[in-house]
Every structure is written in C-alpha cells, then in structure tokens.
Amino acid sequence: MAIIIRLDRVLADRKMQLNVLADSVGISTVNLSNLKTGKVKAIRFSTLNKICQVLECQPGDILEYVPDENEDEDEISS
Numbered sequence: 001m002a003i004i005i006r007l008d009r010v011l012a013d014r015k016m017q018l019n020v021l022a023d024s025v026g027i028s029t030v031n032l033s034n035l036k037t038g039k040v041k042a043i044r045f046s047t048l049n050k051i052c053q054v055l056e057c058q059p060g061d062i063l064e065y066v067p068d069e070n071e072d073e074d075e076i077s078s
Helices: 007-014 016-027 031-037 045-055 071-077
Strands: 003-005 063-065
Touching: 007 031, 016 031, 016 045, 031 071
Parallel strands: none
Antiparallel strands: 003 063
C-alpha cells in the first residue's frame, strides 16, 4: 500500500497511549490498533477528523504517501 500510517509516531510525540486516544475518539482500541498497524483499507473522514482534534495535528502528520515500486508498471499495463 502506498499510504503509510504514522499514528504511532504522533502518539509517541504526544506521550499518549492508544487506549486513551481510542476513548477520546470514541472507537475501540482494537480498531485504532488496526489503523495504527496499517491493517485497514479505509478510514472515515469523521474518524480522521476526531483523531486530529484530539492529537492537535494535521492529517498529513498521520498519513504519508510513498509510491509503490510497481505503481508505474500498473499504470503502463492498464
């Protein structure tokens, strides 16, 4: 996947535990953990908005785009 989740870095910078963020955002710790480890394929904007509010950050602090090595090949073969 070309989108990297940097939630662990932002949490460490804020010295906040995952369960505290989950309680503040109103989602389960398991779902937030799945997001943190990149095991999800999507995130609702409302959830991203709440995470950014609680962590006082921008979405770009949490999400990073890194091109896949095969990305150019996929575009060529399409």
